[in-house]
Amino acid sequence: MENGPQVVMSLGELNRFLDEQFPQVAGEFSVTEVAPMRLVTKAHVADKHLRPGGTVSGPTMFALADVSVYLAILAMIGPKALAVTTNCAIDFMRKPAAATDLHAETRILKLGKVLAVGDVLIWSEGDTRPVARASLTYSIPPDR
Amino acid sequence: MENGPQVVMSLGELNRFLDEQFPQVAGEFSVTEVAPMRLVTKAHVADKHLRPGGTVSGPTMFALADVSVYLAILAMIGPKALAVTTNCAIDFMRKPAAATDLHAETRILKLGKVLAVGDVLIWSEGDTRPVARASLTYSIPPDR
Amino acid sequence: MENGPQVVMSLGELNRFLDEQFPQVAGEFSVTEVAPMRLVTKAHVADKHLRPGGTVSGPTMFALADVSVYLAILAMIGPKALAVTTNCAIDFMRKPAAATDLHAETRILKLGKVLAVGDVLIWSEGDTRPVARASLTYSIPPDR
Amino acid sequence: MENGPQVVMSLGELNRFLDEQFPQVAGEFSVTEVAPMRLVTKAHVADKHLRPGGTVSGPTMFALADVSVYLAILAMIGPKALAVTTNCAIDFMRKPAAATDLHAETRILKLGKVLAVGDVLIWSEGDTRPVARASLTYSIPPDR
Numbered sequence: 255m256e257n258g259p260q261v262v263m264s265l266g267e268l269n270r271f272l273d274e275q276f277p278q279v280a281g282e283f284s285v286t287e288v289a290p291m292r293l294v295t296k297a298h299v300a301d302k303h304l305r306p307g308g309t310v311s312g313p314t315m316f317a318l319a320d321v322s323v324y325l326a327i328l329a330m331i332g333p334k335a336l337a338v339t340t341n342c343a344i345d346f347m348r349k350p351a352a353a354t355d356l357h358a359e360t361r362i363l364k365l366g367k368v369l370a371v372g373d374v375l376i377w378s379e380g381d382t383r384p385v386a387r388a389s390l391t392y393s394i395p396p397d398r
Numbered sequence: 399m400e401n402g403p404q405v406v407m408s409l410g411e412l413n414r415f416l417d418e419q420f421p422q423v424a425g426e427f428s429v430t431e432v433a434p435m436r437l438v439t440k441a442h443v444a445d446k447h448l449r450p451g452g453t454v455s456g457p458t459m460f461a462l463a464d465v466s467v468y469l470a471i472l473a474m475i476g477p478k479a480l481a482v483t484t485n486c487a488i489d490f491m492r493k494p495a496a497a498t499d500l501h502a503e504t505r506i507l508k509l510g511k512v513l514a515v516g517d518v519l520i521w522s523e524g525d526t527r528p529v530a531r532a533s534l535t536y537s538i539p540p541d542r
Numbered sequence: 543m544e545n546g547p548q549v550v551m552s553l554g555e556l557n558r559f560l561d562e563q564f565p566q567v568a569g570e571f572s573v574t575e576v577a578p579m580r581l582v583t584k585a586h587v588a589d590k591h592l593r594p595g596g597t598v599s600g601p602t603m604f605a606l607a608d609v610s611v612y613l614a615i616l617a618m619i620g621p622k623a624l625a626v627t628t629n630c631a632i633d634f635m636r637k638p639a640a641a642t643d644l645h646a647e648t649r650i651l652k653l654g655k656v657l658a659v660g661d662v663l664i665w666s667e668g669d670t671r672p673v674a675r676a677s678l679t680y681s682i683p684p685d686r
Numbered sequence: 687m688e689n690g691p692q693v694v695m696s697l698g699e700l701n702r703f704l705d706e707q708f709p710q711v712a713g714e715f716s717v718t719e720v721a722p723m724r725l726v727t728k729a730h731v732a733d734k735h736l737r738p739g740g741t742v743s744g745p746t747m748f749a750l751a752d753v754s755v756y757l758a759i760l761a762m763i764g765p766k767a768l769a770v771t772t773n774c775a776i777d778f779m780r781k782p783a784a785a786t787d788l789h790a791e792t793r794i795l796k797l798g799k800v801l802a803v804g805d806v807l808i809w810s811e812g813d814t815r816p817v818a819r820a821s822l823t824y825s826i827p828p829d830r
Contacts, residue, residue: 256699278446278455296560302422311422311466312483316689317457339456340801341773341823343487343631345659345677347652361674363663368800369825373661373675375651376646384651387661387677389633391773391823484657485629485679487775489803489821491796507807507816508779512656513628513681515777517805517819519795528795530823531805533777535629535679537657566734566743590710599710600771601754605745627744636718 258285259365261290263329270325271333272325283321293326297356308352316344319388322360323372327392330365336369337392344388351378370394403509404508405434415477415519416469425464437470441500445512452496459520460488463532467516468505470534481514481536488532495522514538547653549578551617559621560613571609582616585644596640603644603664604632607676610648611660615680618653625658625680632676639666658682691797693722695761703765704757717752725758729788740784747788747808748776751820753806754792755804759824762797776820783810783822802826
């Protein structure tokens, strides 16, 4: 039996929170799986995410990694927090498949009172080799 | 007299290149100064770059840092190269001013045959404290 | 049956290579497991690795991550290459246990002709929570 | 007249603090200049810092960057704080000169109540091209 930290937001709650709080990116990202300290997300790739040759842009992958760690943290601590990204290190390892959705698998490695750290692997749909990896730190405000 | 590497693209050429090669972000970023191994850029902040509270989003700052180092490299090696970002480390240090343009100052620290490294400081217009810093590595294809 | 890239150096060969090529750190680190694109290493913590309070120093954890990715690459491409670290991002997430050995688990995420990328999780012996994570890029010289 | 934050530890106090608090690295590093939000340090390179070919090791450069940002923070907030590194991103850009001392110039970019961020450029003595750059985040404990 699992006695570690538990998820406090469901898949539906996470996706509703995303659409309501981030209307600028509504429809671009969605959560497809949630588990304690883990989250899987999807980027619905459209024309505006592409670069010459059809490849998905770096900022789109950064945005996917950023929102993924944010939602993985909220899944554990609830939607009240105004966590902010303090740091991201991202490696772009392969060219994403042209005009293809991306999947991201996120692990929360530390969930402290002040700082949370997660890492993310990103794949193009239909290919098992990661196109990017990222690690992010979020600062969690004291008033939660 | 300066005998180091010289700029091979003018301000006008860099801005035209940006608009033609990256129509998805046309009008969002522009180059305002160029010098050997240095470049200053501006992000013309609009609604789509904002997060709740009017703050400029992390992906916008990442995109600004990424395009800035890219253009600073091209200013030195010319527009032929298809350089790709391999790595970025970015620190978000302060909340950007609400709905305010950003400026980025870029230094190229290494311009090798295979890899180039630059770093970037980002400010909100009208404030001298940096809101973000980033360092990026670009891989330069051998066929240039 | 596994048809991906295979290990070309055994555990014994990796440890001998480490002792012979890096006499300055002989006895400080050892490889305890090797598999395709994966490696487990150990830091034999001694007085010189400690900081006030008995905690293992940051540079010791950096050195462990660095040598781990290096050896994980050599396990796949052989001992000839003079790969050099071009980049490391490391997060220190918890204070390591006082005066306790560290274990590191390394994954190679990209093994290209020019660049290789790996990430590392580090634990104190006897505790399952990671104390640090790191990602590193190595440049692989063309003459291999 | 400068009305920003002022230095609260002198060069002598910083070097004494370093020797007393970090006896494991006594004599390896020293502070050579201090100013508000800026610090210059030196690594006294010896055999134990070298790798095959006489080059200074990556962990030595990491340690120099780490101690430099630490001391630059203490110069501003005093010796009481037990600040800890939470994150470092480091780029190794050129091979350091063989068996030659290193100099590091550090800027504090953010000095907040909870987090401080600094960046560092490292040179081999007698060469103006940077061999490495690093950015580090320190967590500052609340009880200061």
